[in-house]
Amino acid sequence: MECYSKLIVDLDGVVWRGGAPIMDNVEPLSSLLAGGAKIVFLTNNSTRTRERYAEILSRLLGAPVRPEDVVTSGYSASEWLRKSRGCARVLVVGEHGLVSELSRACHKPLTPPDWRDADAVVVGLDRGVCYRGLAAAHRAILGGALFIATNTDRNFPVEEGTEPGAGAIVALLRESTGREPDFDAGKPGGWILELALEKLGGGPALVVGDRVDTDMEMARRHGLPGLLVLTGVTRSPPRGSWFRVVRSLSEAVVDGGRICLGPQ
Ligand SMILES: [Mg+2]
Numbered sequence: 001m002e003c004y005s006k007l008i009v010d011l012d013g014v015v016w017r018g019g020a021p022i023m024d025n026v027e028p029l030s031s032l033l034a035g036g037a038k039i040v041f042l043t044n045n046s047t048r049t050r051e052r053y054a055e056i057l058s059r060l061l062g063a064p065v066r067p068e069d070v071v072t073s074g075y076s077a078s079e080w081l082r083k084s085r086g087c088a089r090v091l092v093v094g095e096h097g098l099v100s101e102l103s104r105a106c107h108k109p110l111t112p113p114d115w116r117d118a119d120a121v122v123v124g125l126d127r128g129v130c131y132r133g134l135a136a137a138h139r140a141i142l143g144g145a146l147f148i149a150t151n152t153d154r155n156f157p158v159e160e161g162t163e164p165g166a167g168a169i170v171a172l173l174r175e176s177t178g179r180e181p182d183f184d185a186g187k188p189g190g191w192i193l194e195l196a197l198e199k200l201g202g203g204p205a206l207v208v209g210d211r212v213d214t215d216m217e218m219a220r221r222h223g224l225p226g227l228l229v230l231t232g233v234t235r236s237p238p239r240g241s242w243f244r245v246v247r248s249l250s251e252a253v254v255d256g257g258r259i260c261l262g263p264q
Helices: 023-034 050-061 073-085 096-104 112-117 131-142 166-177 190-200 212-221
Strands: 002-004 006-009 038-043 070-072 089-093 108-110 120-123 146-149 155-158 161-164 206-209 226-229 244-246 253-255 258-261
Touching: 006 190, 023 038, 023 050, 023 253, 023 258, 038 050, 038 190, 050 070, 070 073, 070 190, 073 096, 073 120, 073 146, 073 190, 089 096, 089 112, 089 131, 096 108, 108 112, 112 131, 120 131, 120 166, 131 166, 146 166, 190 212, 206 212, 212 226
Parallel strands: 006 038, 006 206, 038 070, 089 108, 089 120, 120 146, 206 226, 226 244
Antiparallel strands: 002 258, 155 161, 253 258
16 A cells, blocks of 8 residues: 655645535545645646635635645746746736736736736636737737746636636637747646645655646656546546546545555
């Protein structure tokens, strides 16, 4: 049996689906935290701030989760931009969580009419996306602004199926401008994983997620163990995969602060 006391845990499709908690995963995660496991929550969803996720997770899991225990693709994009280019003027296609992470990192969000001033266009999930904002982003990208995707997930799980993800909005701008994003800040990329591993004080950490193309792919690329749960986007176990598959975390053994997996 293999046991892990450090975990990198995805949110959408693992902790909740839309607004509904997935109790078969939430309860084992609560026990792990109570037992002293180190968990970093890693999400491609940029719509909320790390503070907000930490509040929601603390309440749901009945254990303190700090903003430092959460990495979002919005935070990842903000940090990458700050470290590689310094403080920038940004045109944002995204929701409050992304705008807030960018501001906190020292970047200056612009309104669409000011697109000419943009050093970078940062694109995340935006459920209120409007044509005017997209047109400004399109012009800024063609004008030479950096094109940064928080992630390229085509869709994300909600209570009833899936909805278009940030990747669908990135694809629209890629198509309209003929330009590929200069940087993808989300899973399965290495940058966002490094941020998570830094917070865990290094690996190895078990990567828990509901997607093969992001969560498991990120683990594979970086030689980390992967555990796919079938509570989100992936509904049936892929054949002949290198990672472990469980219907939910309730199938794993929680031993104090460790999660243990029997032979596949
Ligand atoms: Mg997910």
